[in-house]
Amino acid sequence: MTEKELYNALRKTHFPVARNAFEERQSPPYVIYTDIDYKTVAASSKQALIQHTVCIELYINRNDVTAEGRIESVLNELTxxxxxxxYISEEKVYLIRYEFEL
Known part of the structure; x- marks a missing residue:
């Protein structure tokens, strides 16, 4: 799966989606995704494999299993x-993190 495919899959949730951060403040629910780890494996002095560990963060303003389900149904099809x-008390939002290798 490419990053573009991941982005398009996340857009199917109908939540605002951004890589790393939004330029403007968003009201929950919204999604941010980012690479949190990047590894390459070499074979015969050439890059043979690239592993990205991706984090998807869903921000919601109340405990909302429906919103979580929308993200999880997309992810269940992919990985x-x-x-x-x-819970981030300063922001008064719940943060649900999903991590996987891309």
Whole structure:
């Protein structure tokens, strides 16, 4: 899967989507995705494999399993992932993180 394919898949959720950050402040729900790790593996002195670990962050202003389900239904078609959830009290939003290799 390419980054463009990931972006297009995330757009199917109908949430605003950005890579790394939005230029303007967004109201939840919205999605940000970013590379959090990048590894290359070489064979015969040539780059043979590139592994990206990607993080998708869903920001919601209330505990909303429907919003989570929209992201998860897209991801379930693409890959396996790990998920974590936290509350950012300063922003009064829930942050749901999904991590996987691209």
């Amino acid at each position: 396996t992932y790990s998920k974590s959830k936290s």
